[in-house]
Each structure stands twice: as structure tokens, then as C-alpha cells.
Amino acid sequence: MSEQTPALNLAVIGGDGTGPEVTAEALKVLAAIARRDGFTYTTQHYDFGGQRYLDTGEILPPGAIEQLRRHDAIFLGAVGHPEVAPGILEKGLLLELRFQLDQYINLRPVKLYPGVETPLAGKGPADIDFVVVRENTEDLYCGVGGFLKKNTPDEVASQTAIYTRKGCERCIRWAFEYTRQRNNPKGKRLTLVAKTNVLTYGHDLWNRTFRDVAREYPDVEADYNHVDACCMWMIKNPEYYDVIVTTNMFGDIITDLGAMIQGGMGVAAGGNLNPDPGGCSMFEPMGGSAPKYTGLGVINPIAAISALAMLLEHSGFPASGQRVLDAVQKTTGSKMKSQAAGKMGYSTSQVGDLVVAALDQ
Ligand code: IPM
Ligand code: MN
Secondary structure, three states, X not given: OOOOOOOEEEEEEEEOOOHHHHHHHHHHHHHHHHHHHOOOEEEEXXXXXXXXXXXXXXXXXXXXXXXXXXXOEEEEEEXXXXXXXXXXXXXXXHXXXXXXXXXXXXXXXXXXXXXXXXXXXXXXXXXXXXXXXXEOOOEEEEEXXXXXXXXXXXXXXXXXXXXXXXXXXXXXXXXXXXXXHHOOOOOOEEEEEEOOOOOOOHHHHHHHHHHHHHOOOOOOEEEEEEHHHHHHHHHHOHHHXXXXXXXXXXXXHHHHHHHHHOOOOOOOEEEEEOOOOOOOEEEEEOOOOOHHHOOOOOOOOXXXXXXXXXXXHHOOOHHHHXXXXXXXXXXXXXXXXXXXXXXXXXXXXXXXXXXXHHOOO
């Protein structure tokens, strides 16, 4: 008897702290949706993260990237360990994977689910529903720079933002394509968020590229906001936005603002996409490893389950992804008391069960 090739071959990095707990709930939902929608999958677990680093001195062992690359997608719980200095795991794991796997899109839906509280007075789910497309491989994240006369009164430090035509063009084109397909009934609008009035070289390249690519998408409104103004509008008029495309550093900042207006880190999910044929993408809840909640069963798995919905959407199972997203929204809208850890009215695993039950409602 020949074995059936699984339709989806996943790498799972549960990671540190509460990462494995929220990952378990996402995998519970995956098992249920696969059964329901009739597809098969495999999971291969990798123990990368702070604990392995402390035990072995290694973050990603030799060959790890090549192994991960063979999977259709990666699910990442969280990395971050109280005994590991900040920056080490971020650089050695998260950024390393983004760069090595050329995950050049960081996709961050900013969507207020029903029943979820937003700090924005008078705004509801109809007002907060946009997507940020963040370039994910260039800018200040390249690690180009250095010190001169370090630890002296004359010290000089430089950190250089790198932008390439290829790097911004592939991101901008993907964002136009995404905006077209998202097909917002309020009108298709792609807003470039940058700082062309000050970053007159790097963001001039972005702006010119944006204008060039926009000509290929006459059905999409090509809009522009300075990043500081964008921060104001995201709070005052979030309903203005459909899709935002932006640089790596600005995208990092505005997506945390976005996470807060959509109800916080318990809810926000993101994808690091390599959309090229054969590319390996990685999906993660945005909250960190929250070590103080480890093992208590109080952490919110909604962000992790939303990350799973994104994984399905971008790995060839868009209908299943949508069904998971619908089930998440039924759960937040009709069951959960709060999205804050310990205040949900349910344990971590009960929230996973509620989403599973909602798949068929
Ligand atoms: C994110 C994170 C990372 C980033 C950190 C952990 C390096 O904040 O995914 O937004 O800055 O990109
Ligand atoms: Mn960030």
C-alpha cells in the first residue's frame, strides 16, 4: 500500500515560555480543520529557542535552515527567554530565518474581531480592518554599521539603512497585487507609508518605485502618508486604511500600534512570507513568550490560532483558513470575556476547544 503524500508539510517551532502552549492550541485547531475539510498534513517539531541555546550554546544548529526550507511553512510559537540577553534570539533565530529564507513580506492584518475591546473610543470591527505589508529583509535591519572609538568620549556609531530597487519593488508589487485581490468593497486603496520629506534618498527610491508599479494597477488608488501622520490617522480614522505598504523599521513600529488598536498581543498575528514558488513562509502570534505565565494555562491562544488561519490561507488552503478565522471571530464575539491573559473566562486549552467547536457552527 502506498502512503498518501501529505498535502501540508509543516515545521513547528513551539519555542520558549508560553510559545508551546499557544502552539498546541493552534495544532489542535489544525487537526480539526484538516479532518473537517479532508486534507492531510505532517508536523515536524524543532526545539529551537532560548532553552536549547542555554543548553547547547547553539541557536540554529548547522543544517537547520536547510531542513526548515524543505517544509511548506513554519509555525513559530514564540522565542524569548529571561536568561538570554535581549537581541540574541531575535537576531540569531527570527531575523536569521527571515533573511535566510528570504521572507520578504511581513504581513500584519489589523482586524478588530467582534467582542474584542479596542482602546479607540467609538470604533468597532467595521472601522478597524486593514492590513500592513511590511518589507522584511532590508532597511535598518541589515546590520550594516559599526563603532569608532568605542567606549571613549569620542565614540561614533553608525547604523545604515539599505534599500534596493529589487527589494522595495517586489514588496510594493506584492502589496498592489494583494490590495487588488482583497477587493475591499469600500474601494481598493494602497497607502505607501514612508518619510519622503526627510529620508530624501532611501524613501525617494521607495516613492519612485511605488509610482512606477502603481501604473500597472489603475484599479487601485495609490495613496501616500508620512509615517508620523499615519500614526495619527491610525488612531483617529483607522477606517481610512485598506492596505498599507511600508519599510521594515516603520512597519515594525506601526504594527505594534496596530496590534494595540485590534485588542492587543493576545490577538495579533503575522506572517513572514516568501511568496515566490517553493518559498517557505513562517507564521507567528505577535505576543512574546510571556515567561511569567508559562504553564498556568492562562495565556490567550487566539493570536496563535489566527496565525494558523493565515498559514492555511497562504499555503494553498484559503477556504480552510477563512473557516478558522470565522471560528475565531465567533469565539471572541460570543464566548470570551476578555483577551487578556487570565481574564478570558476560559483556560488556554478551553479557548482552543471553543474555536474547534465553532468550526462547525
Ligand atoms: C517583530 C519583532 C521583531 C522585529 C524583533 C523581535 C526582532 O518586533 O516581529 O515585529 O523587530 O521585527
Ligand atoms: Mn515588532
